[in-house]
Amino acid sequence: MQAETSHPTVPNLIHTNKPSRLALKWKEMKKSKHHYLLMSPYMLIFFTFTVIPVVFSLILSFTYFNMLEFPRFVGLQNYSRLLLDDDVFMIALKNTLLFALITGPISYIACFLFAWIINELSPKVRAFMTLVFYAPSIAGNVFFIWLIVFSGDRYGYLNGFLMKYGFKLEPTLWLTTEKYILPIIIIVQLWLSLGTSFLAFIAGLQTIDKSLVEAGAMDGIKNRWQELWYITLPSMRPQLMFGAVMQITASFAVADVSIALAGFPSVNYAGHTIVTHLIDYGTIRFEMGYASAIATVLFLMMIGANMLTQKLLRRVGE
Template sequence: MRQRAWPAYVFLLPWLLGAVTLTLLPMAASLYLSFTDYNLFETPRWVGLANYVELFTQDDRYRTAVVVTLKYVLVSVPLKLLLAFAAALLLNSLRGRGKAFYRSAFYAPSLLGASVGLALAWRSLFDRGGAVPSLLGQLGISTPSWVDDPDWALWAVVLLSAWQFGAPMVIFLAGLQQIPPDLLDAAAVDGAGWWRRLVSVVFPVLSPVIFFNLVLEAIHAFQAFTSAFIISSGRGGPADATLFYTLYLYERGFGDFRMGYAAAMAWILLLVIALVTALLFRSARRWVFYGDDLAGR
């Protein structure tokens, strides 16, 4: 078996080298730097837990970044998944030649990704004199420049994230197309209306897909950076209203040259994402149903 296995290890070697040199070693270096005072130009100086103590006891802007990021995650993730699911239901109901066009049109914004150009265009839409404040003004709704007002700036970033719902939409659509029509027909024969079929048939069958999208979007939301960086002009403003965790991490590491401090922030973020993911997996036992579970229902 060892003689037959060596070709597999040869093919795996490039991936193993990449994982060690590009992931594991940098992670180990980052963990070490998190316990040091390092400014990128001098030799790291060991300070123990000083960076972590400062984060939790002395840095007010760090707490602000945590609160802003949590607000963003709690608002943008449900909103994005809701829009993606609604669009998937709509596209799944379409018949005829136009369905391919509409599917492409709904997915198109996600092709742009978290690009700088898109964030700049989005900022211009919500800035003073932009299309969104002007349109709302014509409808009798007076709003300030979203990107310059602390009460509105975060919503501009949330809407940009929600607008790019194409990726979870495609996954929802694939899941909807796998639901056996017999289940829906049987529920309709029993007198179930559209809402009852959605709640009692579609949601349970689609629960693994919902869980998959929820985990991925939650992780991506914690790592959001580009949109907040561009819309806030790299400052997290106005009044730190868009000071995302990753944005503050970048500021401390590459603006203040406190790379050890930034490394400590990165490891805390990693632990938080791992904890949130573990909690989601634990909660999935109660609301995610697979084949045998659905048969029992």
């Protein structure tokens, strides 16, 4: 008999070609095509009026463009001029940072606290109080009221009050005295700050699942502050993030309040901000390349503030 030769068994190697990440993404997009179709009108408007202008502004910031001649590439000249030679921009930067550091956190916390308190009221009272707190942010003649309050003659409400009760003998020129301008602008902005963020917080508080509160009570939550930290705030992270973005934008992009109260430009640029500096070069001097550089710096500051806020909000409830 012929000896049988034994061969080692070699396992069958099955080569499976895993689809690439791009292919998986495309498959997922095809599966959700109806969602993308519904989003397409908004995305078209968003890209046309937000993304494309931002990209063009970034490109123009490296050019000299006066609206009459074709843009001329100048490299980093606009940025070096802005950061090294523009003393007025340094004043505007200091005012804007000071304004944002004060009004941003205070207005954000105030929006949430007022929304939290009002949410505990009955529906009819809650609706009325929401209107009362939200009304200043949409009032048309709000600056006219504050101009009367801080009027520099004896007929101004603040001067009249201080002189009536003997705190002052002569009226103070509040809006033309350098040391008073920025504090007044901050006060008025804080009064106007209960806007969209306030409504978003009210809506977020209305959507919190009551069963979470009951479960938290069973797990050892003993008071309203623990309930706020461990249940309320984590449950409304999207609204908190939206409110933070709105407050950051409002605090860094202040201009209307400064122009309406202190004039344009204000005394010794005491109320000058980055946005008023941008308006000066963009709509008065028509130095669009330089104005684009100012806008780019402001845009990067807002992105940095948003990233910092996101990191802080991730720690809520820990």
